[in-house]
Amino acid sequence: MTETELQQTDTILGHFDDQRANLIPILQDIQGKYYYLPQEVLTRVARKLRIPLTDVYQVATFYRCFSLVPRGRHQVQVCLGTACHVRGAPRVLDRILTDLKLGAPGTTRDRQFTVLTVRCVGCCGLAPVVRVDDKTHPHLTQAKVRGMLNKYRLKQQAQEEVAATEEAGDRDATAQVS
């Protein structure tokens, strides 16, 4: 983690007083910022609240919202609520996993997609549904999966190009310094 990132953590911590009850809200804010809980940050949280690191770890691993490993750029949340289940969600999930070359829900190797299963997003009338980032895709079938993912892949390619240019720029800068 960089110094700025740790400073950002301190800013988040500054919003809360040192009460144990604030542990979950603090972790939620950090998860919201980095999309995962980096180890150094957890140490800081433990120190701030004056509780053992194991307590922080216990909470961080108990709740589904938290992740100890980084998540991908796009979060693909496949609803496995009962209504979606009886209307074919397991098959949609399988198709998404095959399409992204994943054996089980998780993050793709290029860290572009994280596939998560969720239990009911409350759109049972549109079952089966998949939520990608903030957009809910209704009435999915296996045949629609590729098209849905491609919408994000296209953006992803464009972003990759931007990232590649930036990276090249960074390299130039480093070269100049050395």
Next chain:
Amino acid sequence: MPRLKSVEELESFRTGLRATRDPKRPCLTVCAGSGCTAAGAHDVLAGLRKTLAKHGLQDAIGVKSTGCHGFCERGPLMIVWPEGTFYNQVTANDAAAIVASVSNGHVPVEKLLYRDPVSGKRVIREEEVPFYARQQRVLFGNNGRIDPKDIEDYLHVGGYGALARVLSTMSPEQIVDAVTRSGLRGRGGAGFPTGLKWKLCRENPAPRYLICNGDEGDPGAFMDRSLLEGNPHSVVEGMIIGAFALGAQEAYVYVRAEYPLACEHLRAAIDQAEEYGLLGDDILGTGMKLRIHVVKGAGAFVCGEETALIASLEGRVGEPHPRPPYPAQKGLWGRPTVINNVKTWASVPVIINWGPEWYAGIGTEKSKGTMVFSLVGKINNTGLVEVPMGITLREMIYDIGGGIPGGKALKAIQIGGPSGGCIPADLIDLPIDYERLTEAGSMMGSGGMVVVDETTCMVDIARYFMEFLEDESCGQCFPCRKGTQRMRQILTRICAGNGVEEDIPLLEDLGWLMKQASLCALGQTAANPVLTTLRYFRDEYLAHIRERRCPAKVCRELIFYEIEPTLCDGCHACVRVCAGDAILGAKEEVHTIDRARCTRCGACLEVCQPKAVQVGTGELVCRN
């Protein structure tokens, strides 16, 4: 807005508000609940606003986004007030027609009106739609009228009137007595009498705390969310009345992590209530104090259990602890705490406004009032339904739900989520109340009602719930942690065609043991989906075990796909979607499926227009 300093100021403010609002001014209210939003409600809103601005009508005609109207199947929904014209499946392209109709003397837009599938007639008003006609919308009635982010809308429809009455005319004891006489029982599942809970809490010394349980975890249930999103002030008002009755000064609303909009609306409602002097210090000049804090859950189903929820509020892992002591004796921070469901809190103002006797007049002998169900699954009219207790399943499914799609046969109704059970189709005349559902092996739960038809495998459903519960068991007590795991393993084995007949008594034994020995309600009720399916659908289990056959043709290991050559038109659609390259045959020629390569994903079945792809089960599987 200056703070309202007395009950009289509140009432005169309300009178002023009603005088300034022209009841004849047209207003377009669009449902922005989660279902309608996913179906494009925000595009409709933008379209309407743009059209109104284009014609310079933005002052003459109002536009409002409201909470969930309940009829999710036909979203996006909207109502044109004051006529109450109900439109369904509206798109942004319809904006011009709607605005034109309102400004030209309000002739309804024919094609957007709901068409009765039986008579084929168009109906104009919401209450004429069969889906709404049988409902009694006591808690959800205002969802279609008010903007959840505007307290003045809530005040306009009489909001905080119950609070005013309580503060000016009732003592805390009288409130507890009214709630007791109303017969209200906890709407979160177990159905504990609310008045008794409050009374028990009051017997313990202050400080006392209030909690609203909005950790709605049951898959297929979304009524708490819709209420928090659509009418948050009704919950806040109920909590203030509860706090007055219980002498509490701090209250918490625990909202499920997946509901960001509910948190946002609730926070806005609390801020506004504080601004208007209805919450905070010196409520309506009476000296009463109350702070309501919104706490976001972190994603754990078990936190819906009250003691686990309290642990989570205290910043610990959500592990339940044995009761007694009950939270009413020793709850949050070890203090007496009343914890009630969202709908229970929202029922309190209704009981005060209409009187406990009126409320007790709805429902059956032991289950009073209305209950909200989310009617989902294989049903024509998916949505949220509020009905008086004691209505039969038949009325729910056929009169309100509009029956089963595709002319399929009803098989069962799964009520109460993972803790509930499956009620078979032949018990369809069962009246719905707490006792009758428990007798049938299910439970009220939070009101999730999943309808399944003949194409749903009951063993697979049991396995699904067990997988869910294994995942969500907190792992603290052995019977639940290991019991859910073992049951899931046995069910998976049966679904794969590897079950043995001894598995059935083994499942029953495990279920009995979990019921007796688990620490909390999650484990004690975890076996219900398995035990009820074994009770009512034992033949399906036996078909899986004895004949390696899945009668509903769902369990992947027990089915095969084939193409009926006389129906195949060689369109190649199935070949394109096949993930395993298992479909052979050139374009325009009859296709065949190579069973050795087929992964049985069923994608070909979905795309086949002439319905040539067919599913089989049974002996032929062995030939693979």
